[in-house]
Structures are given as structure tokens and as C-alpha cells.
Amino acid sequence: MNEEIKKLNSQSLLYAKKLQEIEAELANVIVGQQHVIERLLIALLSEGNVLLEGVPGLAKTLMIRTLAETFAAKYGRIQFTPDLLPADIIGTKIYNHRDGSFTTKKGPIFANFILADEINRAPPKVQSALLEAMQEKQVTISGDTFQLEKPFLVMATQNPIETEGTYRLPEAQVDRFMLKVLITYPNKDQEKEIITRMTEGKEHKAKRILSARELLELQRFVPQVYADERIKEYVAQIVDATRHPEKYKVEMNGFIEYGASPRASIWLILGAKAHAVMNGRGYVIPEDVKAIVHDVLRHRIITTFEADAEGITSDTIIDRIIEKVKVP
Numbered sequence: 611m612n613e614e615i616k617k618l619n620s621q622s623l624l625y626a627k628k629l630q631e632i633e634a635e636l637a638n639v640i641v642g643q644q645h646v647i648e649r650l651l652i653a654l655l656s657e658g659n660v661l662l663e664g665v666p667g668l669a670k671t672l673m674i675r676t677l678a679e680t681f682a683a684k685y686g687r688i689q690f691t692p693d694l695l696p697a698d699i700i701g702t703k704i705y706n707h708r709d710g711s712f713t714t715k716k717g718p719i720f721a722n723f724i725l726a727d728e729i730n731r732a733p734p735k736v737q738s739a740l741l742e743a744m745q746e747k748q749v750t751i752s753g754d755t756f757q758l759e760k761p762f763l764v765m766a767t768q769n770p771i772e773t774e775g776t777y778r779l780p781e782a783q784v785d786r787f788m789l790k791v792l793i794t795y796p797n798k799d800q801e802k803e804i805i806t807r808m809t810e811g812k813e814h815k816a817k818r819i820l821s822a823r824e825l826l827e828l829q830r831f832v833p834q835v836y837a838d839e840r841i842k843e844y845v846a847q848i849v850d851a852t853r854h855p856e857k858y859k860v861e862m863n864g865f866i867e868y869g870a871s872p873r874a875s876i877w878l879i880l881g882a883k884a885h886a887v888m889n890g891r892g893y894v895i896p897e898d899v900k901a902i903v904h905d906v907l908r909h910r911i912i913t914t915f916e917a918d919a920e921g922i923t924s925d926t927i928i929d930r931i932i933e934k935v936k937v938p
Contacts, residue, residue: 614836615836615892615893616892617892618834618835618836618892618893619890619891619892619893620892621831621892622835622886622887622890622891622892623890625828625831625887625890626887626888626889626890627890628819628820628824628828629651629887629888631819632651632677632680632819632820633647633648633651635676635679635680635816635817635819636673636676636677636680636816638814638816639672639676639814639815639816640669640672640673640676641669641796641800641803641804641807642796642797642800643668643669643673643793643796645791646662646673646791646793647673647677648888649789649791649902649905650673650674650677650763650765650791651677651884651888652789652881652884652885652888652902653763653788653789653881654677654761654763654825654829655828655829655832655884655887655888656788656829656832656877656880656881656883656884657761657762657829657880658787658788658789658877658880658881659744659763659764659765659766659786659787659788660763660764660765660766660787660788660789660790660791661729661766661767661768661779661784661787661789661790661791661909662765662766662767662768662790662791662793663767663768663769663770663790663791663792663793664767664769664770664792664793664794665769665770665795666769668793668794668795668796670725670727670765670767670793671687671725671727673765674723674724674725674763674765675687675723675725676816677723677763678722678723679815679816679817679818680816680817680818680819680820681722681723681761681818681819681820681821681822681825682818682821682822683721683722683723683761683822683825684721684722684723684759685721685722685723685724685725686718686719686720686721686723686724686725687718687724687725687727688718688719688724688725688726688727688740689727689728690726690727690728690729690730690731690732690736691731691732692731692732692733694732694733694736695736696735696736696738696739697717698717698736699717699718699719699736699739699740699743700716700717700719700739700743700749700750700751701714701715701716701717701719701720701749701751702714702715702717702751702752703715703751703752712752714751714752714754714756716751716756717749719740719743719749719758720756720758720759721759722759722760722761722762722763722822723761723763723765724762724763724764724765725765725767726740726764726765726766726767727767728767728768728769729766729767729768729779730768730769730778730779734780737779737783738783740764740766741783741786743758743764744764744786744787745786747760747762760822760826760829761822761825761826761829766787781868781912784909784910785871785873785909785910787909788877788880788881788906789877789881789902789905789906790905790908790909791905792908828887831887832880832883832884832887833880833883835883835886835887835891835892835893835894836892836893836894837879837882837883837893837894838893838894838938840938841879841882841894841895841896841899841938842879843938844896844899844935844936844937844938845875845878845879845882845899846875847935847936848878848899848903848907848931848932848935849869849870849872849874849875849878849907850869851931851934851935852866852869852870852874852907852910852911852927852931853866853869853870854869855930855931858931858934858935859934860927860930860931860934861930862927862930863916864914864916865913865914865916865917865920865922865927866911866912866913866914866917866927867912867913867914868911868912869910869911870907870910870911871910873910874906874907874910877906878899878902878903878906878907879894881898881902881905881906882894882898882899882901882902883898885898885901885902886898896937896938900932903928903932904925904928907924907928908923908924908925908928909924910924911924911927911928913927
């Protein structure tokens with residue numbers, strides 16, 4: 611192992627300890643949902659955003675608010691409704707009658723951690739206002755451009771059951787999210803713990819572990835984590851297999867309409883690097899890629915009607931691809 615990787619390893623170990631403290635703080639407030647918490651941290655370290663799909667009442671709001679508390683960062687919540695306007699998110703200019711001037715009133719998007727609750731309830735114009743802020747890390751209000759303060763993380767949620775009064779997110783916009791994470795019900799023991807915590811009148815709060823400045827340092831460190839050429843080749847083959855499954859002997863029978871975009875490759879590498887840091891390593895191994903591959907690809911593979919009829923989901927397709935693509 612060369613000196614550079616040793617140095618990366620020792621730095622990763624220090625960061626991993628801090629990240630474990632953050633996970634422990636989150637666990638003091640949130641019962642279960644370990645997978646979702648890990649994915650939120652991976653997205654945060656990679657400067658990506660998360661689309662969370664799950665039924666109401668699974669602590670999504672509590673999760674993002676508690677995460678903000680561990681960094682003493684500003685938290686904002688936007689409830690998406692059919693009558694929401696872009697100005698309700700980004701802000702607007704207000705005219706002052708006294709002196710004839712305009713002042714800028716900034717919207718809730720000007721925070722570090724944003725919960726975009728039920729994003730598919732708002733019309734496309736409003737969705738695109740949020741997604742532009744996510745992509746460009748800036749907003750324009752009446753011709754004036756404002757940079758969003760870093761760190762910046764959007765966790766958007768959507769309900770998979772209810773479709774009445776919803777506007778489906780277009781594929782091109784869904785692609786802006788680094789990860790799409792599925793959140794499930796707690797098990798029976800976790801349910802009992804939730805009842806105990808929430809019905810005894812005790813307030814559970816997370817304490818600050820890292821400052822916003824330290825988090826920015828961590829975000830700058832993640833891209834420096836070493837990824838070998840063989841890892842890059844492995845990621846490129848996985849993504850290529852979503853577009854040309856026959857090249858890798860993946861039997862699809864016309865189940866894939868469109869494969870993953872190049873954003874998938876970028877986020878797979880960055881996400882794998884973040885996963886390596888969380889595990890105290892300064893280099894990426896194939897298991898890091900496998901750990902996040904479903905969350906990165908599930909919303910980027912567009913299935914056909916035949917796949918829907920056969921009950922084949924994008925997760926099933928990813929399983930088949932991982933089986934066939936050779937691990938370095």
C-alpha cells in the first residue's frame with residue numbers, strides 16, 4: 611500500500627468515527643431506518659440529493675430535521691400542494707411604496723437541509739423551480755441571482771400509494787436526484803420502541819457533532835478517495851449493461867425501455883467513495899459500489915409495459931446485472 615493511500619486511510623478513519631457519532635445521535639431520536647440514515651449521509655457527503663419514497667408517518671420530517679441538528683445547520687420544510695407557486699419556494703421581490711424600491715424576500719429554499727414533502731403534489735413549474743436550485747445551487751429572483759449556502763441537501767418525498775391530485779415527476783427531473791431510497795415500515799419491536807418514545811412526554815434531541823465548516827471539509831475530502839481503474843471499469847460496465855444488456859448476457863426480453871444516464875456513473879463512483887469513508891477506508895472496493903447500486907440506478911432505469919405486466923421492477927433488473935457483470 612503506497613503512502614498516499616495510507617494517508618487517505620488514516621484521514622478516513624478519523625472522519626468515520628465522527629460519522630458513527632452522527633449515526634448514533636440520529637439513532638437516539640429515530641427508531642430503526644438505518645438504511646435510510648446511511649443513504650442520507652452518503653448523499654450529503656457526495657453533495658447529492660435524495661428522493662425518498664414511502665407511506666406517510668415514517669419519520670421522514672424528523673429524520674432530516676435531526677440530521678440538520680447534528681451539524682447545527684439551518685433546516686427548511688416545504689409542503690408541496692397543487693396551488694403552490696415557484697415564488698413560494700425561491701422567494702420574490704416586494705415593492706416598497708414609501709421609497710419606490712424593491713426588496714428581496716427569500717423563500718424557504720435558502721436553508722442547508724430542505725425537506726420537500728410530497729414533491730409530486732405540486733405542478734411541474736414548481737417542481738422545476740426546486741430542481742433548478744438542486745442542480746445549479748443558485749436561484750434567480752426577478753433577474754437577480756443568489757448562491758445557495760453550502761452545505762445544501764434536499765430530501766424530497768413522494769407517496770407511492772396515493773395518485774389522486776399528483777403530478778408525476780418527469781424522468782429527466784428524477785435523474786437529478788443522486789439516490790432514490792425506499793423507506794419501509796418498522797418491525798414489531800421497533801414499533802414498540804416508537805410508542806414508548808413518543809407517548810412518554812420526553813423530548814429527544816440530537817446534539818451537534820460537526821460544524822458546517824467541518825462538513826464542507828469532509829465533502830471536499832470524498833472526491834480524493836482512491837478509485838482504481840478497475841473500479842471505474844466495473845461501474846462503466848454496470849451502467850452500460852442497463853443500455854445494452856445483451857452484451858453482458860443479461861436476459862431482459864425487452865424489459866428495459868431506457869438505460870441509465872452518465873449521471874449514474876458519476877454518482878456511483880462518488881457514492882462508493884462516500885461509503886468507503888463511512889467505513890474508514892481511503893480507497894474504493896467493489897462492495898462499496900454494490901452497497902449503493904440499487905439506490906443510484908432504480909430511478910434511472912425505465913422499464914417497459916412488458917416488464918410491468920410481468921412484475922419485473924428496476925430492482926429486479928439491477929439484481930440480474932450485478933449477477934452477470936464480472937467483479938474486479
